[in-house]
Each structure stands twice: as C-alpha cells, then as structure tokens.
Amino acid sequence: MEKQADIIVAGGGLGGSLAALALSHQGFTVCMVDAAPPADKTLPDFDGRTTALAYASVRLFRRLGLWDDLAADAGAINDILVTDGRPADRFRKGHQATGFLHFDSSQLAEDTPLGWIVENRRLRQVMNAALEASEAIRVIAPATVGPVETGPASVSVPLSTGETLTASLLVAADGRRSPLRERAGIRTLNWSYPQTGIVCTVAHEKDHLGIAQEFFLPSGPFAILPLTNNRSSLVWTEKADRAGSFLALSDEDFVTEIEKRFGPYLGALSLDGPRWSYPLAFHLATKFHGDRMALVGDAAHGIHPIAGQGYNLGVKDIAALCDVLAEHRGAGLDIGHGTALAQYDRWRQFDSASLAFGTDVLNRLFSNDNPALRLVRSTGMGLVNRVDPLRNMFMKQAGADLGTLPSLMQP
C-alpha cells in the first residue's frame, strides 16, 4: 500500500507535537493528526498550566532547535527547597520545620539549572511554529482517527476528513484516555487521587531568585515554581472535597488563602490570570506498544505531579523511540516490526513504572498529618540533606538525568 509518511502521530498536544518534531529530526517523514486546530491550542483559555522541563529534557529541546525561542520565557530553577509541615506552624515564632531539604544546582557536575518552568501556552506556540516550518511534517487538523488496520508492512488509519493515511508505524500520543490504546485492548492500571490540582499564576513583589519551593502540607504538596517577570506558577494539591470551596472564593479571598501557605517571603501577591483545577489520577499502560503502534506520553502513563516529572517521562519516551527506530532503520529493518516495538517497550516500561509508583508512594507518605509518618519523613529528609551522593541522586532524578538516557537527552 502506498505510504504517505514513515510515521503517523495521532495527537497534537505537547506530547504528539514533540514526537512529530523529534522523529522528523531523525529523518523520518511524519503525518500528525490533531483534533484541535493549531491556532486554538494557543488561545489564552485553552490551557493554563505550566510544565516543568528537567535539564535532561532541555538537552532534547536544544537539539531540536526549540530552546532558543523558549529560553527567554522559561523560569530557571536554581534551587529546590522542600519543607515538610503544617502551614500555620511554619510561620510561628521559633518554629523548626519537621523536615527540610535543599537541592542546589551548583552542586551538579554540569553547569545547569535543575530545570525550567514554562507556560504550556508558550510551549505550544513554539512547537506550532516549528511544525509549520518543517517540510517533513504534515499537520492534519482538525481531524480524528478511526479504526486502525494493520497489514504485513503497514498501518492504515481512516480520518474524519475522509482521507486514509498509511505508514510503517503509528505513534499514539492521544492523551490519558487514549482511544487508540483502548481500541487496541491495552489495559491500564489506574486510580484517582482524592486530590485536586489547583493551578494559577501569581505575581509577586520580590524576586523568587530561581528557587522552587515545595511545601508538603497535610492536604498535599503545595509548589511555588519560578516563572519570568516576578511571577510564579502555583501548583496547589488540595483534598478534592475542599478544593471546590477554595476555587469559589473571590480573587481577594483566594489570595489571602495562598498567602497563608506562601508566607511572606515573596512580598505582596496578586493573581495573574484565571485559576484552573484538574482532578489528579494515576494510570500506567500494561504494555507500551500494540501492533505497529507505540504509546508515548500520557497515552502510556499519568503520574502524580508531586515531583514535576510527568512531561519529562513523555520526553524520554519520545527520545527512546527515536533511538530504537533510528537503529532499526540503519540496519535496514522495518521500523514498525514487533521487534523494534518490543525493544522500545522494554526500555520505557520499567523506568515509567518505577517513577509512577515512586511518586505515588511519596504522595501517600507526605499528604497526611500522621505523627509516625512525620517522623519517618523528617528522618528521611535529614538523611538526604546530609548525604551528598543521596542528594545528588535526587537532583539527577529531578533533572530526568538517571537511567539509560536516549541519545537526544545525553549531555
């Protein structure tokens, strides 16, 4: 059957767009199919979230030529401060936090921040521009994919536009509810957290100095992440049954609530843009591939935002897929053959599962007020703070710099 491209990418979100760009960078031709028209994805009310890009992920962004356009709008994380404790206690006179951790990027072997915080809207703008400029990528949007048909040498998908696309491989980057994954009968492990993520951007009087703060409060982690222009991105994990009442507050009362948690270190606060909320859930596909299909990003896994690693896990999927496919093509092999996909699966399953379960355990360990667990936490944090190799390992984990790194993410 006549192929329109080497690879079809289904989904044009942050995962699908990056997959299309990275695969075309490897010399593959790509058709990317997206339900949303490109321009819609950069409207102010499309997505108010920010993404933490670990320093190893940024190596890939640099190699794809995306970083120059992003750098000016990315907030560098020079330090991460982690504090365990109830908000009211933290500002009481003479209070000692039960646990405290400091990760300092200057202790990394490489001269780099630990990561950057980027607004999703800005990421989408930069990716859209690169997709449009690429001659190897054809973007088909708005369009959705129908039932997949595989043959001995190809995979075909009918589109809602009436056209049928044929390629050697299909990359499913169609999100956490991935219809392609469901239709392929690939099962997931999944559960919801009784937590809601409240997200907003806050403008503040004082400079954050590139410090990311994470307070482990009994309701869940509360993170203040450095953005540009004296702004920070707030990721507030709250018990689901209480989140609604915070979201319903007036701007003024909402700011008062966040001030209670922030403390005074950034001076006067004000909201910059709307508040958003997202239910938090865990899912992990039991297989990262189907017949001539690879799952990447949210289609393969969704983890608790406690460590800011969700998107970075997807970046690693994409970079690993690039390596496996390039190796097979270089050996004259069919890139959609089960052997290539099984290799990708082996590479990514273990790494994803360990991080997914690791963040799950962290969240369970920290999101409570149990005195016994508080003792465990303070002991553990004290240990990590004092033992250099341990702290270094955590920093490398935060930088997505552990495990077998795909070539696009290597130093």
Added chain:
Amino acid sequence: MSETANKAESTRQAPVCSPSGTTVDAGEIDKFSAMAADWWDPTGKFKPLHKFNPIRLTHIRNEICAHFGRDPNAPRPLEGLRLLDIGCGGGLVSEPMARLGAEVTGIDAAEKNVKTALTHAAEQGVTVDYRATTAEDLLASDIEPFDVVLNLEVVEHVADVDLFLKTSANLVRPGGIMFVATINRTLKAFATAKFAAEYILRWLPIGTHDQNKFVKPEEARHALEGAGMVVEPPVGMTYQPLSDKWHVTGDASVNYMITATKPQLS
C-alpha cells in the same frame, strides 16, 4: 546464560549441496523447511534471531562501508553493491540489506524458505533475487562474482566445511568482502548455544544443532586462507541476559563473525 544467536539463526540455511551430493545433508533440509513459515513472527520461534538482528546487521553494514569507503549513515549506504546471501532462510538478512541499497541475491537449498522469503519481500515492497539453489550450483552457473558474500550461521550445518567455504570464497570478486558467522566448538558454546538454547530456554527445537559440526575460528580461517582470502580476527557476538541485549565483543567463544577480503588482482 546463553549467547545463542544461532539458535534460531541456524535455521537460516539448509545445507549447501552440490548436484553430486557431496555436502548435502537431507535430514537438515527437512528440519528447516518445517520451520520456515514462522520466520517473520517477532514473538514466535525466531524471536531470539529478530532480537539479534539489529546488532549483527549494523556490524555488517559498518564493515562493508569501511571496506568500500562509504558513509554508513547515508540513507542507502550499500547502493549499487551486489550482495549474495548464502542460506537466506526467510530473508531476515537479505531484505534489510536490500533496504540499505544492495542488489541482493538470496539463495537457500530449501524451496519452502525461498517461497516464504519471496512472499514476504513482495509484501514489504523490497526486491530480492531469491533462488532455491546451492552455492556450488550457483558457482557452476558462471554467475558474475559478488562484491559482498554473506555466509551467516550456515557452516555449522554443512557436511564439508572446507569445500563449502572455498566455494563461497570463489563467489567473491577480487576486491570484495565476505562474512562468516557461526558457533565456536567450545564447551561454553555447547552449554549455551546448544544445550541452553534448545533444552532449557527452548529458543530452538531440540536437535537444531549438532555440536560436532560447530567450527573453530582457526578452522574457518585456515579454509578461507586456502581459498586466497585475507582473514581478519573474529569478533564475538555476546548475549547479555541482564540487559537482554546483544553486543559486539572480543569474546569469540560462542557466537562469532569473521570478515575476510579478497585481494585485488594485480
């Protein structure tokens, strides 16, 4: 345990036979014909062979490119080279070599293998000249000698190794290159390539290999030098069970590959 690419690999080839039957082994032809239909199933009998394939093909591509001064990273680095794959089986090597640009002739004594390979190549849109014949018959047909001759996982199945390697070498043009991959005749090879792969891991049907037919690198070297080839030291291809990956190593005690070149006519 094992470094047993050859397990399935050995199924590549039914033994090479001459019309007079000097190197033929009829029992072996039947054995491999029965296995031919499953060649391309990545989760089937040939799974270990499919896993072994990328590292082996990459090594061969790099060696050919180094020999002929080509860029191994070009889209079709073997463009225009005439390549003979002896014991092509289901086409697991012929097809990739054709995708890399080579003009491939794949021969196998088992008709069923050739038919499987032909069907698959047509499905993939890859052109390979597959023939059900033997190296001896091909040589006797006065075919123009090849730039590259691949002799992978075959010699451990033939009756007369010296004769077979000499025939293969005669199919290489002066200035051309030949690859021989097989299993060493060591205790370790017996334990892994034969015993573990067939009896424990069940990668291969029991009886796939006869360890007495395993060939030591110096025996292969001797035969090739006798046929006027310049022989490089062997490289090992080793399976590392923890990472579940194959690597090219210096350990030739089980699976190994020899590169030999034929001097230009002066």
